[in-house]
Amino acid sequence: MGILLLLFYQTTWWTLIGCCQRNKPANWILHKPPLPISFGTHHSKAMLLIYPRGVRIIVHTANLIHVDWNNKSQGLWMQDFPLKDQNNLSEECGFENDLIDYLSTLKWPEFSANLPAHGNFKINPSFFKKFNFSSAAVRLIASVPGYHTGSSLKKWGHMKLRTVLQECTFEKGFKKSPLVYQFSSLGSLDEKWMAELSSSMSSGFSEDKTPLGIGEPLIVWPTVEDVRCSLEGYAAGNAIPSPQKNVDKDFLKKYWAKWKASHTGRSRAMPHIKTFARYNGQKLAWFLLTSANLSKAAWGALQKNNSQLMIRSYELGVLILPSAKRHGCGFSCTSNIVPSEIKSGSTETSQIQKTKLVTLTWHGSSDAGASSEVVYLPVPYELPPQRYSSEDVPWSWDKRYTKKDVYGQVWPRHFQLYAFQDS
Numbered sequence: 001m002g003i004l005l006l007l008f009y010q011t012t013w014w015t016l017i018g019c020c021q022r023n024k025p026a027n028w029i030l031h032k033p034p035l036p037i038s039f040g041t042h043h044s045k046a047m048l049l050i051y052p053r054g055v056r057i058i059v060h061t062a063n064l065i066h067v068d069w070n071n072k073s074q075g076l077w078m079q080d081f082p083l084k085d086q087n088n089l090s091e092e093c094g095f096e097n098d099l100i101d102y103l104s105t106l107k108w109p110e111f112s113a114n115l116p117a118h119g120n121f122k123i124n125p126s127f128f129k130k131f132n133f134s135s136a137a138v139r140l141i142a143s144v145p146g147y148h149t150g151s152s153l154k155k156w157g158h159m160k161l162r163t164v165l166q167e168c169t170f171e172k173g174f175k176k177s178p179l180v181y182q183f184s185s186l187g188s189l190d191e192k193w194m195a196e197l198s199s200s201m202s203s204g205f206s207e208d209k210t211p212l213g214i215g216e217p218l219i220v221w222p223t224v225e226d227v228r229c230s231l232e233g234y235a236a237g238n239a240i241p242s243p244q245k246n247v248d249k250d251f252l253k254k255y256w257a258k259w260k261a262s263h264t265g266r267s268r269a270m271p272h273i274k275t276f277a278r279y280n281g282q283k284l285a286w287f288l289l290t291s292a293n294l295s296k297a298a299w300g301a302l303q304k305n306n307s308q309l310m311i312r313s314y315e316l317g318v319l320i321l322p323s324a325k326r327h328g329c330g331f332s333c334t335s336n337i338v339p340s341e342i343k344s345g346s347t348e349t350s351q352i353q354k355t356k357l358v359t360l361t362w363h364g365s366s367d368a369g370a371s372s373e374v375v376y377l378p379v380p381y382e383l384p385p386q387r388y389s390s391e392d393v394p395w396s397w398d399k400r401y402t403k404k405d406v407y408g409q410v411w412p413r414h415f416q417l418y419a420f421q422d423s
């Protein structure tokens with residue numbers, strides 16, 4: 001079976017090739033997306049796999065290095081989408097537009113490929129119009145570098161999240177309910193920007209048509225003790241690259257909450273996953289899995305009396321929303337069941353009411369009703385997050401820690417750690 005693989009990674013990918021093989025494989029094309037603004041990175045992590053009968057989209061948080069896939073907590077979302085009915089390629093949906101808009105900003109040189117079932121074709125962003133994304137129960141929330149104004153203001157970063165959430169209706173229980181921000185690197189923040197972000201994260205309406213209202217965020221962030229006792233010891237702190245000057249700000253103290261993940265067995269696997277969510281007990285209004293850190297570079301900062309959003313980096317995330325659709329349509333690019341068989345063999349899905357998003361520890365009650373599909377999301381950490389106690393110290397990577405870790409090491413270690421600087 002022919003598969004064409006499009007990978008989206010940061011410089012780590014180059015390091016990987018550089019250290020393992022002197023030259024890239026002949027059939028690989030490397031492209032660096034434009035970075036017009038200083039201190040930006042291409043931080044998105046995704047794979048688009050083109051199969052004879054569809055495309056598999058994967059958005060995740062791990063770099064292509066061993067430690068990321070073995071000793072850390074990461075997240076991965078994927079869904080397969082079939083080809084469209086070829087005489088109606090113009091039928092589009094939110095997900096398709098999100099994807100093509102994002103791919104268009106990467107400006108890769110158009111190249112040709114040949115695959116059974118597709119023949120000779122050019123891989124450009126509009127190639128992806130061939131696929132039917134109507135069953136997507138997520139929206140893509142991407143960031144791309146630039147000074148975004150006018151209609152572009154709402155396309156990227158936290159303003160995109162704000163715009164998508166504004167079109168959604170949530171259960172009444174989410175009015176003023178809290179937010180959680182969880183990530184692996186902290187930018188240089190201030191209270192004004194935190195308010196700007198929480199205003200986007202808090203948008204959306206309740207069933208009674210009134211706005212949900214601002215939610216109080218907590219920041220889930222490992223303590224020094226968590227890193228010291230983690231699977232990797234202090235070395236895990238290499239991928240939690242936040243300096244003291246960003247971490248030790250007084251106004252941040254009220255936000256700190258613990259990375260506690262015993263129910264998923266991940267307390268000692270340090271987070272490289274990045275998630276943002278709004279919750280009420282074990283119920284989730286929405287859940288975002290993303291490459292984005294908590295930084296202005298990633299999410300964007302409003303300028304010029306809120307008429308311009310400045311973003312430095314490329315980021316990519318999936319926003320999981322309660323949806324009127326069944327999550328996934330049962331289509332697979334790799335199993336032999338064809339979609340029509342699934343369709344005729346299943347009960348009519350149009351009866352499904354909104355899905356209900358819950359954590360793994362939610363204990364179902366019958367108020368869900370038979371017509372509501374419950375989707376358990378593998379949120380790795382405990383909700384609600386536990387606040388830091390007076391002994392807890394948030395991790396920053398440029399301090400000295402002399403208490404020995406699980407490998408008998410102190411921090412910083414005096415030998416070369418990793419050759420990469422990703423976060």
Ligand SMILES: *[C@@H]1O[C@H](CO)[C@@H](O)[C@H](O)[C@H]1NC(C)=O
Pocket residue numbers: 083084085086088089091132134135329
């Ligand atoms: C896309 O798939 C949906 C079912 O998921 C179907 O109703 C629709 O007709 C399809 N559209 C095209 C253009 O193939």
Ligand SMILES: *[C@@H]1O[C@H](CO)[C@@H](O)[C@H](O)[C@H]1NC(C)=O
Pocket residue numbers: 087088090091
């Ligand atoms: C193509 O899609 C449009 C928009 O969904 C729909 O109105 C139209 O009937 C479809 N045409 C065919 C030939 O299926």
Ligand SMILES: *[C@@H]1O[C@H](CO)[C@@H](O)[C@H](O)[C@H]1NC(C)=O
Pocket residue numbers: 041043185186187188293294295296297313422423
């Ligand atoms: C994550 O955020 C930090 C702080 O802004 C930044 O230094 C780091 O480069 C970001 N990670 C990436 C790789 O974008």
Ligand SMILES: *[C@@H]1O[C@H](CO)[C@@H](O)[C@H](O)[C@H]1NC(C)=O
Pocket residue numbers: 067070071231232233235
């Ligand atoms: C990662 O975990 C494995 C056990 O799963 C351990 O053997 C290994 O030393 C760890 N690697 C690092 C870099 O900490």
Ligand SMILES: *[C@@H]1O[C@H](CO)[C@@H](O)[C@H](O)[C@H]1NC(C)=O
Pocket residue numbers: 305
């Ligand atoms: C800022 O924008 C608001 C409306 O969005 C407007 O009422 C106000 O006059 C603007 N302020 C300045 C200084 O331009």
